[in-house]
Amino acid sequence: MSNTAAVHENEQISIKKKSQIVDVWKRLCRNKTAVLGLIIVAILVLIAIFAPIVLDYENQVIKTDYGNALKAPCAAHPFGTDEMGRDILVRVLYATSTSLSIGVVTVIVSLTVGLILGSAAGYFGGKVDMIIMRIMDIFLAIPGILLAICIVASLGNSIINLVIAQAVSAVPTFARVVRGAVMTVRDAEYVEAARAIGAKDSTIIFHDVLPNSLAPIIVQTTLQVASVILSIAGLSFIGLGIPAPRPEWGAMLSASRAYIRDYSYMCLFPGAAIMITILSLNLLGDGLRDALDPRLR
Amino acid sequence: MSEEVKKENTNAKDLTAEIKDLVVEFRTDYGVVQALNSMELEIERGKTLGLVGETGAGKTTTGLSLLRLIPDPPGVIVKGSIKLDGKDILSMSDKEMQDIRGKAVAMIFQDPMTSLDPVMTVENQIAEVIKLHEEGGMEHALTRAREMLELVGIPGSRGSEYPHQFSGGMKQRVVIAMALACNPELLIADEPTTALDVTIQAQVLEMMKGLREKYNTSMLMITHDLGIVAEICDKVSVIYAGHVIEHGTLVDIFKNTRHPYTEGLFNSLPNLENRTAELKPIKGLMPDPSNLPKGCAFCPRCDYAMEICKTEKPKRVYRNDTHYVECHLYNEDNIQEGKVSIR
Amino acid sequence: MIKFIVKRLLALIPVLIGVSLLVFFILDLAPGDPAKTILGEQARPEDIAALREEMGLDDPFLVRYGRYMFDLVQGDLGTSYKTKDPVGEEVWARLPNTFKLALTSTVVAILLALPLGVIAAIKQNTLFDGISMFISLLGISMPVFWMGLLLIMFFSVKMGWFPVAGADQGIKSLVLPSIALGFMHMASIARTTRSSMLETIRQDYIRTVRAKGLPEREVITDHALRNALIPTTTVIGLQIGSMLGGSVLTESVFAWPGIGRYMVQSIQGRDIPSVMGCIIIFALSFALINLLVDLIYGFIDPRIKAQYK
Numbered sequence: 039m040s041n042t043a044a045v046h047e048n049e050q051i052s053i054k055k056k057s058q059i060v061d062v063w064k065r066l067c068r069n070k071t072a073v074l075g076l077i078i079v080a081i082l083v084l085i086a087i088f089a090p091i092v093l094d095y096e097n098q099v100i101k102t103d104y105g106n107a108l109k110a111p112c113a114a115h116p117f118g119t120d121e122m123g124r125d126i127l128v129r130v131l132y133a134t135s136t137s138l139s140i141g142v143v144t145v146i147v148s149l150t151v152g153l154i155l156g157s158a159a160g161y162f163g164g165k166v167d168m169i170i171m172r173i174m175d176i177f178l179a180i181p182g183i184l185l186a187i188c189i190v191a192s193l194g195n196s197i198i199n200l201v202i203a204q205a206v207s208a209v210p211t212f213a214r215v216v217r218g219a220v221m222t223v224r225d226a227e228y229v230e231a232a233r234a235i236g237a238k239d240s241t242i243i244f245h246d247v248l249p250n251s252l253a254p255i256i257v258q259t260t261l262q263v264a265s266v267i268l269s270i271a272g273l274s275f276i277g278l279g280i281p282a283p284r285p286e287w288g289a290m291l292s293a294s295r296a297y298i299r300d301y302s303y304m305c306l307f308p309g310a311a312i313m314i315t316i317l318s319l320n321l322l323g324d325g326l327r328d329a330l331d332p333r334l335r
Numbered sequence: 336m337s338e339e340v341k342k343e344n345t346n347a348k349d350l351t352a353e354i355k356d357l358v359v360e361f362r363t364d365y366g367v368v369q370a371l372n373s374m375e376l377e378i379e380r381g382k383t384l385g386l387v388g389e390t391g392a393g394k395t396t397t398g399l400s401l402l403r404l405i406p407d408p409p410g411v412i413v414k415g416s417i418k419l420d421g422k423d424i425l426s427m428s429d430k431e432m433q434d435i436r437g438k439a440v441a442m443i444f445q446d447p448m449t450s451l452d453p454v455m456t457v458e459n460q461i462a463e464v465i466k467l468h469e470e471g472g473m474e475h476a477l478t479r480a481r482e483m484l485e486l487v488g489i490p491g492s493r494g495s496e497y498p499h500q501f502s503g504g505m506k507q508r509v510v511i512a513m514a515l516a517c518n519p520e521l522l523i524a525d526e527p528t529t530a531l532d533v534t535i536q537a538q539v540l541e542m543m544k545g546l547r548e549k550y551n552t553s554m555l556m557i558t559h560d561l562g563i564v565a566e567i568c569d570k571v572s573v574i575y576a577g578h579v580i581e582h583g584t585l586v587d588i589f590k591n592t593r594h595p596y597t598e599g600l601f602n603s604l605p606n607l608e609n610r611t612a613e614l615k616p617i618k619g620l621m622p623d624p625s626n627l628p629k630g631c632a633f634c635p636r637c638d639y640a641m642e643i644c645k646t647e648k649p650k651r652v653y654r655n656d657t658h659y660v661e662c663h664l665y666n667e668d669n670i671q672e673g674k675v676s677i678r
Numbered sequence: 679m680i681k682f683i684v685k686r687l688l689a690l691i692p693v694l695i696g697v698s699l700l701v702f703f704i705l706d707l708a709p710g711d712p713a714k715t716i717l718g719e720q721a722r723p724e725d726i727a728a729l730r731e732e733m734g735l736d737d738p739f740l741v742r743y744g745r746y747m748f749d750l751v752q753g754d755l756g757t758s759y760k761t762k763d764p765v766g767e768e769v770w771a772r773l774p775n776t777f778k779l780a781l782t783s784t785v786v787a788i789l790l791a792l793p794l795g796v797i798a799a800i801k802q803n804t805l806f807d808g809i810s811m812f813i814s815l816l817g818i819s820m821p822v823f824w825m826g827l828l829l830i831m832f833f834s835v836k837m838g839w840f841p842v843a844g845a846d847q848g849i850k851s852l853v854l855p856s857i858a859l860g861f862m863h864m865a866s867i868a869r870t871t872r873s874s875m876l877e878t879i880r881q882d883y884i885r886t887v888r889a890k891g892l893p894e895r896e897v898i899t900d901h902a903l904r905n906a907l908i909p910t911t912t913v914i915g916l917q918i919g920s921m922l923g924g925s926v927l928t929e930s931v932f933a934w935p936g937i938g939r940y941m942v943q944s945i946q947g948r949d950i951p952s953v954m955g956c957i958i959i960f961a962l963s964f965a966l967i968n969l970l971v972d973l974i975y976g977f978i979d980p981r982i983k984a985q986y987k
Binding site for chain 3: 172173175176177179180181182183184187188189191192193194268269271272275276277278288291294295298299302305308309312313314316317320321
C-alpha cells in the first residue's frame with residue numbers, strides 16, 4: 039500500500055518536472071527573437087557537426103593553392119579565397135566546428151568546477167565560503183581575457199591550453215552565479231525538511247539545492263559559450279589562439295588585415311560569422327532568462 | 336420629483352469636481368478591461384465625498400482621472416466629461432493640465448513606501464511642487480517646504496534627509512505635506528491610511544481633518560474602510576465595477592441602506608455590540624472586468640437577484656434629494672419603505 | 679566618505695598580492711630559459727649560467743616572488759628582456775595613450791547610450807525603439823576587432839578621413855579606435871538604460887511627480903533618469919573588465935601605442951617581465967576604476983551612500 043503510494047508520488051514528481059519544462063518551452067516559443075536565436079544556434083550546431091565530416095581537412099581546408107590566391111567572391115568561391123588560395127567559405131564553415139566545440143568543452147569544464155566550488159561555498163557558508171570566494175575574487179580582479187592571455191602567453195598556444203585559459207577565467211563567474219543561486223534556496227523550507235530527515239549534505243546539494251537553482255545557471259551557461267567564443271576569436275586575432283593552419287575566425291580576420299586595402303572582402307565573412315554566432319547565443323540566452331524566470335519580465 | 340427639477344438642483348450646487356458618464360477602458364494584449372463604466376461623481380466645495388468599494392472597483396482610476404493621469408497606454412477615456420470648477424479638463428492642453436496638477440487638485444497616493452522618489456531629499460520633493468506653482472524661487476520654496484513638514488508634525492530640520500530614513504507613517508505625512516503644499520481646492524486621498532498601523536492611522540486622519548477645516552478644502556476620500564467614511568465624509572458614493580450603485584449623505588447610506596451590495600459591505604464588518612454575531616462576507620468575487628454581466632453587475636453575487644437583473648441594467652431611483660440607488664428591487668413606490676424582504 | 683575610501687584601498691592590498699602571486703606563478707610556468715632569451719640562442723652555456731646566477735633564477739619560487747614584490751612596492755617593475763629598459767618606464771610612457779582611449783570611448787559610449795536608452799524607453803515599441811535596440815544588439819555581438827577593421831576599411835581606406843593606424847595625428851587618430859571600443863559599451867549601456875527606464879517609469883513615485891504638475895520632460899530627466907542610472911551604473915561597472923580587455927584588442931587593430939599593444943608585443947617576444955608589468959598595471963587600474971564606480975554609485979543613490987560612513 040505504502041509502496042504504491044510512493045510510486046504514485048514519484049510519478050507525480052516526474053509529471054510536475056515535465057510540465058515545468060513544457061511551460062518553459064512554451065514561454066520560449068512565444069518569444070520571437072528567442073526562437074530566431076534558437077534556430078540559428080541549431081543551424082550552427084549542425085554546421086559544426088557536419089563540416090568536419092563533409093569537408094576534407096587536408097585537401098579543402100588547409101591545402102594551399104597560390105595560383106588561386108586572393109580571388110574575389112565568385113561562383114566557384116562564394117566568399118572568395120585567401121592569401122594562400124584557400125576557399126574562405128570552406129574555412130569559415132570548418133571554423134564553426136572549432137569555435138563551437140572549444141566553446142562548449144570550455145564551458146562544460148568551467149561549469150563543473152564552478153558548480154563544485156560555488157555550491158560548496160553557498161551551501162556551507164562560513165569559512166569555506168570565505169576561502170573559496172576570496173580566491174575567486176583574486177581571479178575576478180584580473181579582467182577575464184587578460185587572464186586568458188596571460189595563461190596562453192605562458193603555456194604556449196595549443197587547443198588544450200586555450201581551453202585551460204578560458205576555463206580558468208570562466209570558473210569564478212560560474213562559482214559566483216552558482217553560489218548566489220544556492221544561497222537563495224539553501225534556507226528554503228524544503229531544504230530544511232531534507233536536513234531534518236537526516237539527508238547527507240551531498241544528497242541535499244545535488245537533489246534539492248542545485249535543481250532548484252538551475253535557471254540562472256542555464257542562462258549563464260548560454261551566455262558564457264558566447265563569451266568564450268568571442269575571446270577565442272580575440273586571442274586568435276592577436277596570435278594567441280588556435281595554431282595555424284587550422285582555420286579560426288579571429289585568426290582569419292588577423293590575416294586579412296594585411297590585405298584590407300585591396301581585398302577587403304576577406305575581413306567580411308569571418309567577422310560576420312562571429313557576429314551571427316554571438317548574436318544568436320545572446321538572443322537565446324536572453325530568451326531563456328525570460329522563459330525560466332517569468333518574474334524577471 | 337421629476338428629472339427636470341433634479342437637473343436644476345445639480346446646477347445650483349457649487350461643485351469643485353464633477354464627473355459625468357465617464358467610460359475608461361484598459362486595452363491590453365490580453366483583452367479590453369472596463370475600468371470605469373459610466374462613472375458619475377460630484378464633490379461640493381468644502382465637502383468630503385467618500386468613494387467606497389472593493390479592490391478593483393475603479394476607485395483609484397476615478398481619482399487619477401480627475402488629474403488626467405490614467406496611465407496611457409493602456410488606459411483610454413472612451414467618453415464622458417470631467418469638470419473641475421465647471422471647466423472641462425479633457426479638452427485642456429498639457430500645459431494647462433500641468434498648472435492644475437499639484438495646485439488646484441492634489442492627490443495623496445495609497446502606498447507611502449513607494450510614492451516618494453528615493454534619490455531626492457524630502458524637502459526638495461515638497462519644494463518642487465511649491466516652486467512650480469508659486470512665485471519666489473527655490474529659496475522661498477524650501478522655506479515653505481520646511482513649514483509644511485512642521486505642519487504635518489515632522490521637524491523641518493529633517494527635510495534634508497532621504498525617504499529611506501523615514502518610517503512609513505512619516506513618509507505618508509510627507510506625501511500629505513506635498514499634496515497640501517499649494518493649498519489645493521480639491522484633495523484626492525487614495526486610501527491614505529491603508530498602509531499604516533492603526534494608531535498612526537488615527538493620527539493621520541485627525542491631521543487631515545484639521546487641515547481640511549483650516550483651508551476649506553474639498554476632498555475625495557477613496558477607501559474601503561467604512562469607519563473612515565463615517566468619521567470624515569459628508570457624502571458617500573458606493574462604487575461597484577466602475578459604476579456608482581448607491582449615493583447619499585452619511586445618514587442616507589448608513590441608516591437607510593438600500594442596495595444589497597452596500598448592505599453586504601456593512602454586514603462584512605465586525606459588530607462591536609454583538610461580538611458573537613457571525614461575519615457575513617459578500618459571497619463570490621468582483622466580476623471579471625473584461626467580461627461584465629449584461630444586466631446588473633452585482634447580480635451574480637446578489638442574494639436578492641431576480642430574472643430581470645440578469646438582462647437589464649437597473650434604473651436610478653431616488654429616495655430623497657440626496658439619496659439614490661440603482662437596483663431592480665426598488666421603484667418610486669417602495670423606495671421609502673426600507674429594505675425589501677426576500678420574495 | 680574618506681574613511682570608506684581608505685578602507686577600500688586597504689582591502690585592495692591582499693587582492694593585489696593575490697593577483698601578483700597568481701600572475702607570477704602562471705608566467706613562471708613558461709617554458710624556455712629567460713637567460714637564453716636575453717643572451718640569444720648562440721650564447722655560451724657558461725655565460726647563460728652566470729646570468730642565471732646573477733638574476734637569481736635558480737632560487738626557489740617564493741624567494742623570486744618576494745624579490746619581485748620587494749621591487750614592485752618601490753615602483754620597480756623589473757627590466758625588459760628585450761630592450762633592457764625598466765619595464766616601469768615603458769609602461770609609464772604608454773599609460774597616457776591607453777587612458778586617453780579608454781576615457782574617450784567611455785565618454786562617447788555613455789553620452790550616446792543614455793539618450794538612446796531613454797528615448798527608446800519613452801517611445802517603447804515604436805520604430806525608433808526597434809531600430810536602436812537592434813543596433814545595440816549588433817553592438818554587443820560584434821567583436822571589437824572586427825568593428826575596428828570595418829571602420830578602417832570604410833573610413834580610412836575608402837573615404838580617407840582618418841589614419842589607418844597609429845596615434846600621430848592627434849584627435850583624428852583617436853576617433854576610430856574610440857568608436858570601435860565605445861560601440862560595444864554603448865550598446866550594453868543603452869540596453870540597460872532602456873530596461874531600467876521602463877521599470878522606473880512605472881514606479882509610484884513617478885506618478886507622484888506627475889501629480890505635482892511637473893512637465894513631462896523634467897519628470898524624465900530629474901526623476902526617472904536619476905533612478906534608472908542606479909542599475910545602469912552597475913552595468914557600466916561590470917563592463918570595465920571587458921573594456922580593458924577590449925582595449926588590448928583595439929590597440930592591436932589600430933596599432934595604438936598603449937599598454938595593451940605593448941603587452942601583445944611583449945608576449946610575442948617572450949618578454950615575461952614586461953607582460954607581468956602590464957598585467958599588474960591592468961589589474962591595479964581595474965581595481966581603482968571599480969572603486970571609482972562604487973563612489974559614483976553612492977553619489978547617485980543616497981541609500982548606498984549611507985553605507986559608506
